[in-house]
Amino acid sequence: MSNDDRAPTAPRRDFLGMAVGASATAVAAAIGYPVARFVEPRPMPSSGPTLVGKVEDFALGTGKTVLVDEKPVLLLRSADGHFRAFSAICTHLQCVVGYSAERNQIECPCHKGVYSVEGVNIAGPPPRPLEELVVSVREGSVIVSEA
Amino acid sequence: MMGTDGQGSSWLGARIGWDAIRATLSAQRVARRNFSHFLGGITLLLFLLEVGSGVLVLLYYRPDVAQAHASLERIVGEVPYGDLIRNVHAWSSDLLVLSLVAHMFTVVVRGSFRSPRELSWWSGQALLVLCIGLAFTGAILPWSQEAYLQARVGSELARYVPFVGNWLHHFLRGGDEVTSSTLQHAFGFHVAALPAAVTALIFLHLFFVQRRAATTPRDDDAPTMPVYPDFLVRQAAAWTATFVVVMTLAIFAQRSVGVAADPRLPSVVGARPPWYFLAFHHVVRVAPRDLLGMDGARFLVAAMCGVGLAVVALPLLDRRGSRLTAYLAWIFLLACALLSAYALT
Ligand code: HEM
Ligand code: FES
Helix, strand or coil, rough: CCCCCCCHHHHHHHHHHHHEEEEEHHHHHHHHHHHHHHCCCCCCCCCCCEEEEEEHHHCCCEEEEEEEEEEEEEEEEEECCCEEECCCEEECCCCCEEEEEEEEEECCCCCCCECCCCCEEEEEECCCCCCCCEEEEECCCCEECCC | CCCCCCCCCCCHHHHHHHHHHHHHHHHCCECCCHHHHHHHHHHHHHHHHHHHHHHHHHCCCCCCCCCCCHHHHHHHHCCCCCCHHHHHHHHHHHHHHHHHHHHHHHHHHHHHCCCCCCHHHHHHHHHHHHHHHHHHHHHHHEEHHHHHHHHHHHHHCCCCCCCHHHHHHHHHHHHCCHHHHHHHHHHHHHHHHHHHHHHHHHHHHHHHHHHHHCHHHHCCCEEEHHHEEEHHHHHHHHHHHHHHHHHHHHHCCCCCCCEEECCCCCCCCCCCCCCCHHHHEEEEECCCCCCCCEEHHHHHHHHHHHHHHHHCCCCHHHCCCCHHHHHHHHHHHHHHHHHHHHHCC
């Protein structure tokens, strides 16, 4: 041992430096990891089949947008009373689409995307058909559920 | 008053030791420089105005999808001077982005990013990213039709960022979809996490700049001036002018609050992003669906990320602060200006 024990020797100083660095890293990780996990958004539980209204709320040959789990869903009712439901979110850049009764098609105002009433992309930038949802009618109530 | 020279015996001056402070500031000298060197200080003032007006708006704003827009209408319609304070917040946010971009641009053209100023450059880049984050989250808070649309499309484009896109998309939405969680998440980041991070980074940035007194490499033998009074008087003049511009806009140019968001309504026809994304918006709009076998929008986002990375790596790519970099910066700026003008027609 040196007789000056106030000035650590170089190896001892290296060791202390490493110990301080390692502890600081450990503390940063112990704080950082839980915080990162906390901030990470939670998956939204789906509420399952959703009652969106009575059959009479949907006129024949028109479309109406309803909310399912806060997401817009376009319900189309054909002239013969048959229902179909599509996610109203454009497959291009996710604007909200609407039904045009005049042209009997689904239109996206953002970049002039067009879908048929079958949800198939027929013009403009959309790369894919609209996502379809399942509609069932039980005792006069219209119920929408994910496919 | 402590402003007058030689009045160290004033009541306040005696208590804070003004004479000693003044002596230190007069002894320190900085380079005598042109207006572009005051853009950083202007940006700082605009941030402080954002904090001040933001804290006030926060007293009435309600971060809830059912109430957000109505609370904003109450702020601008009923609360005394609410429209003024909200206008200050909205206008300074635009001017803040403008002065940040101008600040960065002049740094590039002067070549002041190069060694040994890398740390100033990188801390500045981080500030730019965080301020764009503030603008993005702030634009969601009114929960108007435009806000809802911007949250949808902005986060969707973020999905195309290479490697981290899916994570970023999920993170910006506060979930998989744009819902009430998106507003809640954006609110927390906008009023707490991001302002705190920006404040910390501003200190770091100023520290780095201060340690490497940011004179341009080309005029190392430029004339200097004392910090007090010459430099501080100029800084105060720049701040006063900025304040006058903000107040004039806030008083005479009302910012709209839009109509409350209804996710069931089709998106607004001809909606546009904030002005600093107009050029990109226009390119995405006119680009073909396929570019080099990739989805058009995905390709463009990846290309922009490439440009962004090159900008961050600038001190490593261009070690001398060459003319070429300055010319490229000018071309990029002019191209963006032209594209933005097209986007408006
Ligand atoms: C650099 C800093 C900031 C920027 C760039 C910024 C940007 C924005 C933007 C663009 C909006 C939307 C305003 C509109 O549509 O008119 C907004 C709203 C808002 N901001 Fe900030 N902001 C900043 C700092 C803050 C701070 C520090 C707070 C509070 C602590 C705050 C609180 C709010 C609130 C409550 C709203 C909603 C009311 C409204 O939309 O006018 N902001 N912000
Ligand atoms: S988002 Fe629908 S066409 Fe672009």
